[in-house]
Amino acid sequence: MTDSPHRNPVAAAPEGARTAADVVTPDLVARLTRGLGGSGRTACHTPLTGEKLADLPESTPEEVAGAFARARAAQPGWAARPVRERAAVLLRFHDLVLRRQDEILDLVQLETGKARLHAQEEVLAVCMAARHYGRRAPSYLAPKRHAGAIPVLTRTRQLRQPRGVVGMIAPWNYPFELSVGDALPAFVAGNAVVMKPDTETALSALWARDLLIEAGLPAEVWQVVLGEGPVVGPAVVDGGDYVSFTGSTRTGREVARRAAARLVGCSLELGGKNAMIVLPDADLDQAAAGAVRACFSSAGQLCISVERLYVHASVADAFLERFVARTRAMRLGASLAFGADMGSLVSEAQLRTVSRHVDEADAKGAVVLTGGRARPDVGPLFYEPTILEGVEIPMTVCTEETFGPVVSVYRYSDPDEAVAQANATPYGLNSSVWSRSSRTAWDIAARLRTGTVNINEGYAAAYGSVQAPMGGMGDSGLGRRHGSEGLLKFTEPQTVAQQRLLPMAPSLGMDDAQYAAFMSRSLKVLKALRFR
Structure with a gap:
């Protein structure tokens, strides 16, 4: 990997910022664990x-x-x-x-x-x-x-x-x-x-x-x-x-x-290998800003974050110029205050996975457009937001979930090709489409095999629409959260039926054959009257 002189800036901690000891006090721990078994x-x-x-x-x-x-x-x-x-x-x-x-x-x-x-x-x-x-x-x-x-x-x-x-x-x-x-x-x-x-x-x-x-x-x-x-x-x-x-x-x-x-x-x-599609008519400034949010929020440790970015060849250079510049400008920070654009990975295991995916891709010919390095100067588990191009099978980052601040960019020439590539994964959790044309974007969205699709946003629009269901297809899981489905899954439906006046059996002097004929005629009448 060629060592770039660029390093993501570090957000300055505000004066008097709180520390772990200020927040997690013995009194707080005692209160939160009171009555907890173990x-x-x-x-x-x-x-x-x-x-x-x-x-x-x-x-x-x-x-x-x-x-x-x-x-x-x-x-x-x-x-x-x-x-x-x-x-x-x-x-x-x-x-x-x-x-x-x-x-x-x-x-x-x-x-x-x-x-x-x-x-x-x-x-x-x-x-x-x-x-x-x-x-x-x-x-x-x-x-x-x-x-x-x-x-x-x-x-x-x-x-x-x-x-x-x-x-x-x-x-x-x-x-x-x-x-x-x-x-x-x-x-x-x-x-x-x-x-x-x-x-x-x-x-x-x-x-x-x-x-x-x-x-x-x-x-x-x-x-x-x-x-x-x-x-x-x-x-x-x-x-x-x-x-x-x-x-x-x-x-x-x-x-x-x-x-x-x-x-x-x-x-x-469960997991995801979520895709974002930038159509040729997209607002590239908005798409680049949206890609930063979609790929690097929570340092990419988000099931619905974007790890694959498909950009139409006619606008790819212009989009990448904007996306790389915004990514390089992201401020890393470890203070308990607003001001940082991205924080840390959560564990040594996550840092090892991210480093392995990026280093392997680089060794096999992918191009690191920005990032690609750990940042121990900021904190022990920090890693720069990273954009890769030229990623292909059998690079691990191409198909496996990284769950870190890493995105691979692919160029395409036809929207059908982009849809096919976005769907070419066993996962189906979230996806994103960017276009100035609502009709085109909705048409593309309906063809994507993911539980949620966001138009001109990365993930927050669909996830934040809490009246609508959210969840995955394929290897991304079963069931949904949010909306009526997110509540009713925690219940068992119970049917209670009360029969009145006449039993569900021969009555009024009818024998079995007469009852069967009567019920058959009744079904024909109910259908003719359009009963459901």
């Missing part, structure tokens, strides 16, 4: 400096079973409350989060290393979900009247019953949004939750639990267990009446197998 001890650390943040309780599989028992005992009382009462808890939580958001912004930054603006995305996403389900859950869960077997004589309604206790495994990359944000619809549907957040980012989930209890959620309804994934994870999956998992595709397959063996449902948001 006979062992485990530590969490900040990727910004590597220092330890706190010692936390660690559970055994037997203690996970105890957490399920406590949740199961508390769940019926919670489910018995009117849905509007449960929804009111979410609305109070919404207000508390906004009032005290500086606390959770500090925790998210310390636990993940991300820039404060990207931590703010988590606050916005959680509050939007809390508001949506706080307002819409009563209608989503209301009994639905359906046509009965025999008009007038059969009255049929569909009820929604909670699953019971949901086993939930939350990832490290969005520790606030992908913990409580996923749990909110489960709670408002009347369920209890036993959650295993990642140990290194558990403080954010515990802070959310503490605030939700302050908003009115019974403490026993949300159980948090901590420990190593291979030890505690199977116990969480095996104990739930429904399982919600966000993480890697490899682990998601195992979660699905374990749930299926018990005939238990599950929802899985």
Whole structure:
């Protein structure tokens, strides 16, 4: 790799900026872990400096079973409350989060290393979900009247019953949004939750639990267990009446197998190799700015971030000039304040993966347009935002998810070619289309095999539209979050039908043959009258 003299600038820390010790105090840790089960001890650390943040309780599989028992005992009382009462808890939580958001912004930054603006995305996403389900859950869960077997004589309604206790495994990359944000619809549907957040980012989930209890959620309804994934994870999956998992595709397959063996449902948001398509009529300045957000938010450690960028050959040079310049100008920073454009990777493992993907591509002939280096001068796990061109199979970065601040740029000559290349992956989570023509962009979007498509935005427009479902196709998972589907998956539909006046059997003096003939004639009449 040719060593470029350019280095991404470092955002200056404001005077008097808070430190980890200022935020994660012994009193805070004691408050967040009060009543938390776990006979062992485990530590969490900040990727910004590597220092330890706190010692936390660690559970055994037997203690996970105890957490399920406590949740199961508390769940019926919670489910018995009117849905509007449960929804009111979410609305109070919404207000508390906004009032005290500086606390959770500090925790998210310390636990993940991300820039404060990207931590703010988590606050916005959680509050939007809390508001949506706080307002819409009563209608989503209301009994639905359906046509009965025999008009007038059969009255049929569909009820929604909670699953019971949901086993939930939350990832490290969005520790606030992908913990409580996923749990909110489960709670408002009347369920209890036993959650295993990642140990290194558990403080954010515990802070959310503490605030939700302050908003009115019974403490026993949300159980948090901590420990190593291979030890505690199977116990969480095996104990739930429904399982919600966000993480890697490899682990998601195992979660699905374990749930299926018990005939238990599950929802899985897994990996992605998301594509962005820049059409020849796109506003290149807007597209370049959007690509920076789409590729490098949270240092690329976002399931729906863009890792493949397809640009029409006629505008590729002009687009890359803008995109590379904006990327080189991004400020790296490690302070608990606004001002940095990108933060740190979360772990040594992520840094090794990013470095391996970039170094291998460079060695096999790809061109590093900018970035391509670790930045230990900023922090132990920082890596520059990186743009590659000339990437092709068998380079690992071409097909495997990097989950870091790396994007590969490909030139195409025909939109059909771009669509085919974007779809040439087993993943199908998110995609992005840029064009001045709404009609053209919508036509392209409808041909992309991803659960969400954003037009003239990278990921936030679709993800932030919380009334609409969000999730993946193919190897990117099963089920959806957000909207009615994100709530109703935590329920079991129950049909209750009441028969009146006449039975569903021969009556009024009819014998079997007469009854059969009568019912056959009735079906013909109902069809002629256009009954559904």
